[in-house]
Each structure stands twice: as structure tokens, then as C-alpha cells.
Amino acid sequence: MNKSRLSRALVLAALLAPGPTSGLVAQDAAAPAGDAGWVRSDGALHIVSLRLDVTRPPGAPSALLSGERSGQVQVVVPLGWTVEWDWGSHDSTSTHSLVVMAEREKVPAEGGTPAFDNAMTSAVTAGLPPGQRDHTTFIADQPGWYWLLCGVPGHALQGEYIGLRVDPGATSGGVKRGSR
16 A cells, blocks of 8 residues: 555544544644544645534534534635545434535525535435435635535525635645634
């Protein structure tokens, strides 16, 4: 196995290891996991890896994406880097999906064409049933503001989305809390 493949395999293994899902700090692949269990940034390989899990706590107004909703956080990715996500649904009450769409004035009623080639789970509008996982890789080749949102009709409107910023000035991937 060449060095690049070995590095990618190690990053993926670290993502799949059990750990906390609510830390919101940029992490370099060589750094300790700390409390940023759902985002990793590898500057050597130019990859931002996300482990995104959909859950719905009792009494919540909508499902959560790695503990977040309604754009409370923004994933930051340097322009031209690869984004890979391991996405899974753990909500027994509904189907869910994930798609990257360009940010507009209003959150869309349902998922549509992804902003980047392959930046979606399968079954965007139908959603995947509980227990399903999906792995996606795409190149963040257009700077701008985007949403990572559930494409099932009505879900994004209920708050099932977080932000994504493809930033030409960023030098590593990470997560930012709050407004732009």
C-alpha cells in the first residue's frame, strides 16, 4: 500500500472509531482526537473528513446532524480540497438524506441538484431508512456558502441543515460555531 493510501486508510479508521460527536474544533489528522469527533482535517492530503450522524432526541423539533441543526455550525473547507463524509441515520421515526446545495435566501423545501459532483447521499428526496450508512467523496472546487441539508421534503425547513463554507483563504478544515 502506498503512503497516500495508507494515510487515507488511517484517517478513515480514525473516523470510524467510536468517540464523541459534539466537539467543534478543527483537527489535524496528526493531532489527538480531542473533543472534535466528527470533523478531521488532513493538510498533507488536503482532505476534510466528516462523520455525520442523524439522530432525533425525544421532544426535539427536528432531527440533528451530528448534534447540530438550523445552521448553528459551519463546516469550513479550503478551496480545492477533497471532502469525504461517512453519513448514517439513527432516527427510527423517519428517513433522511444529505445533499450539499448552494445557500440562497431561503432553505429549500427539498433536496435538489448537488452543488458539487457526487455531493449527496443516495435517495436524496426519498431518504435512507434508519440504520443505513452512506459514504461520499467530492472536490470542493467552487468557493462560496452552501448548506449540508436533509433532502427529504420538509426536513430542511424544520431545521435539518448545517452550513458549509468553501474558503479560498482557509489553510485547514474545521467547524465554526455561529454566524458568518
